[in-house]
Amino acid sequence: MTARDLERFRSLHEHGHLCTIAWRGDRPIGYAWVALRMEPTVTQCPLPLPAHAAYLWDLYVTPAERSSGIGSALASARLRIAREHGREEGWRMIDESNHASNRTLAKSGGGTRVVGIMRFTKLFSRMRGQFQPAAGGAGATA
Numbered sequence: 384m385t386a387r388d389l390e391r392f393r394s395l396h397e398h399g400h401l402c403t404i405a406w407r408g409d410r411p412i413g414y415a416w417v418a419l420r421m422e423p424t425v426t427q428c429p430l431p432l433p434a435h436a437a438y439l440w441d442l443y444v445t446p447a448e449r450s451s452g453i454g455s456a457l458a459s460a461r462l463r464i465a466r467e468h469g470r471e472e473g474w475r476m477i478d479e480s481n482h483a484s485n486r487t488l489a490k491s492g493g494g495t496r497v498v499g500i501m502r503f504t505k506l507f508s509r510m511r512g513q514f515q516p517a518a519g520g521a522g523a524t525a
């Protein structure tokens with residue numbers, strides 16, 4: 384982890400966001416974040432997170448530890464954290480082509496649905512996201 388990552392983690396923690404960490408012995412091998420509210424420190428994307436949902440982001444497992452269930456275990460653990468904080472569902476943003484990440488979604492529970500599509504456009508160094516809710520998706524509960 385770089386010093387910049389460490390500073391970002393410290394700031395997220397100070398803003399009250401929650402991180403769950405996977406350990407092998409005394410070595411951290413993965414992590415995943417949970418936000419109970421949206422704000423610029425979490426993402427610049429205009430995601431209309433409803434009050435009954437938590438935003439689940441930044442799931443990561445070190446390359447040497449992948450494909451042994453840790454990513455899916457972290458994905459399940461952060462859903463539990465969201466529930467413990469009174470949220471009925473968790474929203475994730477996943478690239479359609481990210482097979483491993485989509486598998487962690489499938490393996491961390493049933494009842495998933497597409498709430499919408501985020502499209503990104505990049506103009507020079509500026510990235511802009513636009514959220515398009517799925518029909519009957521963004522407002523409904525799971």
Ligand SMILES: CC(C)(COP(=O)(O)OP(=O)(O)OC[C@H]1O[C@@H](n2cnc3c(N)ncnc32)[C@H](O)[C@@H]1OP(=O)(O)O)[C@@H](O)C(=O)NCCC(=O)NCCS
Pocket residue numbers: 441442443444445448449450451452453454455456476477478481482483484486487490
């Ligand atoms: C996504 C990620 C967290 C998954 O972690 P993991 O510990 O490998 O997850 P799991 O072991 O639970 O595996 C999930 C599935 O993906 C598969 N998988 C893992 N790496 C893969 C890869 N590079 N390509 C294709 N499939 C892969 C696993 O074999 C497993 O398949 P299975 O369900 O058929 O057994 C990890 O790949 C990662 O950190 N990726 C980089 C960051 C990232 O993309 N995060 C997600 C952002 S939304």
